[in-house]
Amino acid sequence: MTTAPVRPIRPAADPFVHPTLLPEVAVTDVKAEFLVITPAVAKDMLRRNTRNRNVRAARVNGWARIMTAGLWHNNGEAIKVAIDGTILDGQHRLHAVVKSGVTITTLVVSNLPPETQSTMDGGAKRNPGDVFTLRDEQNATMLGSVARKVWLWEQGDKRFSAKEAPTTPELYTLVDNNPGLRRSADIAVRVYHNFRYIPPSIVGAAHHLCSRIAADEAAWFYEALGTGAELSLRHPILTLRKRVMTDKDSQKAVTDGLHMAQVLTAWNALRAGKTALAVIKVPTEADGKVHQVIEPK
Structure with missing residues (x-):
């Protein structure tokens, strides 16, 4: 492994005291490559999805619909994997590959330090x-x-x-x-x-x-x-x-x-030809808890 440089993570209060230092993984240790992800490969990668947020079913379903419809495109967004093989980012896309049964090609960045996960998905999502x-x-x-x-x-x-x-x-x-x-x-x-x-x-x-x-x-x-x-x-x-x-x-x-x-x-x-209507009243469902859905005619 390439010798890693060090960087300060906070300045020292006393200028005569050395700052706290944290080893930094060299850029040459990080790998970025386009890989073919089959449902079997995705399932195997997800076995190491041990330190991530809860899976959101709606997001998985959305990605799966895209893949099934043939609308998946590489956009440069990577699936990110830590040095120890754990998934840091991209679990929803991997679950979607499994759910849809579709094979995709996507960028995978690996050998990342686990602590980099805290800085992922920090940008504002496009509406x-x-x-x-x-x-x-x-x-x-x-x-x-x-x-x-x-x-x-x-x-x-x-x-x-x-x-x-x-x-x-x-x-x-x-x-x-x-x-x-x-x-x-x-x-x-x-x-x-x-x-x-x-x-x-x-x-x-x-x-x-x-x-x-x-x-x-x-x-x-x-x-x-x-x-x-x-x-x-x-x-x-x-x-x-x-x-x-x-x-x-x-x-x-x-x-x-x-x-x-x-x-x-x-x-x-x-x-229906009615030119007068006393009230706009939407009927409720049989249980009386919610309104009926009205279809246009």
């Missing part, structure tokens, strides 16, 4: 808005939020409990396959500019769902939702506006799922 900004998308932050809501809806999470979260490649794919989401994000921004009583990501996601059924009707519905102009007494949109304003002014806690159900209740009423 959906960040990743769409990098693609020069208009309304990038809103597009990321709307796409995330639509992804959850399409996964069957129609109350937006977010037990699973979309990965960046999944959001890219969703928007590329549904370019109308860009229009929905624009609508969400416009509505929120005039009417700040419904989360804009809900407005955008609802617009996307409704526009797939009747694009022209959806355009009119959400413009009227934002302005409230020229609506007759008890018009479903006006009744919706009053409902959400009352809830917010009274500081009532309303979940994103319930907001979506309220918006789609008004939409469905209009689609």
Whole structure:
């Protein structure tokens, strides 16, 4: 092993006293190479995953979906291994390889001192808005939020409990396959500019769902939702506006799922030919504990 230099880890209080010294592993001892990781190899590496944080199932599932869909790409992020073979960083990717049964090629950095683990994963994670900004998308932050809501809806999470979260490649794919989401994000921004009583990501996601059924009707519905102009007494949109304003002014806690159900209740009423609606009432499930999921019609 190459003789390691030493570095001070804290200055001495007395200038005539030597500082505390800590051996430092030489750069030449650290190995970095691209390796083929099969499920069997990943399983073997995970046997030495003895000093890591708890595994997060949602993150493993996300990576596994990416690998299964063929969306895995080398991005320079490494699986990091200590001198003694323990996994310092990358356990979720290794678990995903096992779960998906997919073989990947990835950078592996080994022979690292165990204490370097304390400095890993310290950077801020990119949110959906960040990743769409990098693609020069208009309304990038809103597009990321709307796409995330639509992804959850399409996964069957129609109350937006977010037990699973979309990965960046999944959001890219969703928007590329549904370019109308860009229009929905624009609508969400416009509505929120005039009417700040419904989360804009809900407005955008609802617009996307409704526009797939009747694009022209959806355009009119959400413009009227934002302005409230020229609506007759008890018009479903006006009744919706009053409902959400009352809830917010009274500081009532309303979940994103319930907001979506309220918006789609008004939409469905209009689609059914009702020009007057006394209240926006979302039915509850049989046990009466949660609201029913409303599908757009």
